[in-house]
Amino acid sequence: KVTAHSGGKSAHRAVVAGVDCLEHGTMISDETIKLMAEKGTFLCPTVEQGKLADLIVVEENPPENISNLRKLKMVFKDGKPVNLARDEGQASFWELYF
Structure with a gap:
């Protein structure tokens, strides 16, 4: 391996x-x-x-345009996927951050 x-x-x-x-x-x-x-x-x-990284998956490359951080596809916190669904659409980066 x-x-x-x-x-x-x-x-x-x-x-x-x-x-x-x-x-x-x-x-x-x-x-x-x-x-x-x-x-x-x-x-x-x-x-x-003993520590896992929290991961975010975005649709486009943030170093090319920082606003691409708003285009979240998936988030992992403590090794587990976070549900991004909301009543009015997708969660913002800051909602997940806090």
Whole structure:
């Protein structure tokens, strides 16, 4: 079995190359997440021993435009998915932050 400590574009290359698991997995794209699902690649989102990273999945790249943080698709808090549904639409970043 092979694991890689990577994120972003290097994580995508690692999944294409056939790693079994990504450690941390920061800044991975939706395309990479889909490829991981297809290939059965695991994600270990630990940031420190015994601690899981809280993850947000957005539709577009925040470094390209900070307002892309408002385009949430999925949030994981303490390793569990958070329901983003609201009566009037999608939860804002700040509602989830607080």
